[in-house]
Amino acid sequence: MTDHRTSSHPGSLFLVGLVVVASSLSSADVVVPKDVSYRARDLEKAPIELVRINDFIDMARGIGNVFMIRTPNGNVIYDTGVPWQAARQRELLLERSDRPVTHIVISHAHGDHNGGIPAWKENLDAGAELVTHERYPYTNRIYGDTDEYLWRVRTGTLYPIHERGQAAEFRSYVPTRTVDVHEDYHFEVGEIRFQTIAAENSAEGEDALLLWLPDHEILLTGDFYGCLYPMVPNLYTVRGEKLRDPLGYVNALDRLLELEPKMLLPAHFDPIRGKQYIAKTLEVTRDGVQYVYDETVKGMNSGKSVYELMRTIELPPELEITQGHGKVSWNVRAIWELLAGWFYYEDVADLYAVPTKEVYADLVELAGGTDPILARAQRWFDQGEELKALRLLDIAKVSGPEKKTALRLRLAILERMLERAVNTHDNMSETGILRASAKQTRAALEARGE
Numbered sequence: 001m002t003d004h005r006t007s008s009h010p011g012s013l014f015l016v017g018l019v020v021v022a023s024s025l026s027s028a029d030v031v032v033p034k035d036v037s038y039r040a041r042d043l044e045k046a047p048i049e050l051v052r053i054n055d056f057i058d059m060a061r062g063i064g065n066v067f068m069i070r071t072p073n074g075n076v077i078y079d080t081g082v083p084w085q086a087a088r089q090r091e092l093l094l095e096r097s098d099r100p101v102t103h104i105v106i107s108h109a110h111g112d113h114n115g116g117i118p119a120w121k122e123n124l125d126a127g128a129e130l131v132t133h134e135r136y137p138y139t140n141r142i143y144g145d146t147d148e149y150l151w152r153v154r155t156g157t158l159y160p161i162h163e164r165g166q167a168a169e170f171r172s173y174v175p176t177r178t179v180d181v182h183e184d185y186h187f188e189v190g191e192i193r194f195q196t197i198a199a200e201n202s203a204e205g206e207d208a209l210l211l212w213l214p215d216h217e218i219l220l221t222g223d224f225y226g227c228l229y230p231m232v233p234n235l236y237t238v239r240g241e242k243l244r245d246p247l248g249y250v251n252a253l254d255r256l257l258e259l260e261p262k263m264l265l266p267a268h269f270d271p272i273r274g275k276q277y278i279a280k281t282l283e284v285t286r287d288g289v290q291y292v293y294d295e296t297v298k299g300m301n302s303g304k305s306v307y308e309l310m311r312t313i314e315l316p317p318e319l320e321i322t323q324g325h326g327k328v329s330w331n332v333r334a335i336w337e338l339l340a341g342w343f344y345y346e347d348v349a350d351l352y353a354v355p356t357k358e359v360y361a362d363l364v365e366l367a368g369g370t371d372p373i374l375a376r377a378q379r380w381f382d383q384g385e386e387l388k389a390l391r392l393l394d395i396a397k398v399s400g401p402e403k404k405t406a407l408r409l410r411l412a413i414l415e416r417m418l419e420r421a422v423n424t425h426d427n428m429s430e431t432g433i434l435r436a437s438a439k440q441t442r443a444a445l446e447a448r449g450e
């Protein structure tokens, strides 16, 4: 595997963006890694430390990186990190300059980027402009609106180590300037030109605001392409957000390609360097999204079902990049539902509020109890069809607490699925859900004295 990052501390996060490509090479000669050597979950271990990017840009590393572009007349901040790390990150950056903060640019409304805004209150009160994408107030609002639901169903399962933050506080900050999609906002501080670019869509939502330094060809990207680089975008998030528009993301990737950046400064992990490498990885990402979109549309029009398309659409080898965060099969379904909604014109009952589940008890009764169902589930499992086995267990489950045999089979199924998931894409959400389900099943077995 070719990876353009090297780890100087094995098992840690000191990943240095190293790209050595002779300038005579065209991007066609650049090899794009199919996977990356780190994962989103590694961010939890990221140390808070100052990293000097060059002679005028500093980065305070953390779960979310915070950047400061220093000029003799004032400093520009990009992103603010998570609430519980922001004060220390701010302190590290302000040790580097006593000039006033003129602008705080927020990449998008996720808490690992805007969560630290309150730490900069003093600077905002002193007149620093708070700059966001035009869609930021909207996304910030809907994340707040669904917070109770997501906290209850998601956070403990998918992000078990998270504590409930001060979301209401950081979400209450209102931008003093918003940037429209086709109207970049330009400003100049201390003879450095800045250009904020509002993306049409991104791998992490519709409110991605990028900061471009045209004289230096450096682009601060937030989570424009997600937390890994390069990665299949998360058009559908298991964590529970709006579906993301692939066509808008393709347009935004084209816009970035036109800039020809020589360095990307992402909000997670390390800088990405090398004009050709960046061009090639952005191209591969864009072409992969377009490919999955085209194949999905083609399949829909030719009469295939969404499940058939989820099973069969794969990236061709030259467009394969990590699915450690976004996942192709989930993106297929996201594209389908974004374009055509959730009714598949198969079962008319799907239009009404009575799920299939409501007749599971009848099926158990007709089968003569759960034993024949468990036996059939075991047979499917033995034949390597663990998803069919899991469906049958879910049917049997409605008739009361699961028997030990059912729990043991469920655990074996989940462990096999987890092993496969880890050995294929090691997708954070997929492995997170499978681990959480296996844990619940083990707990249920223990409660029954196993």
Ligand SMILES: [Zn+2]
Binding pocket: 064, 110, 112, 113, 223, 227, 267, 268
């Ligand atoms: Zn992020």
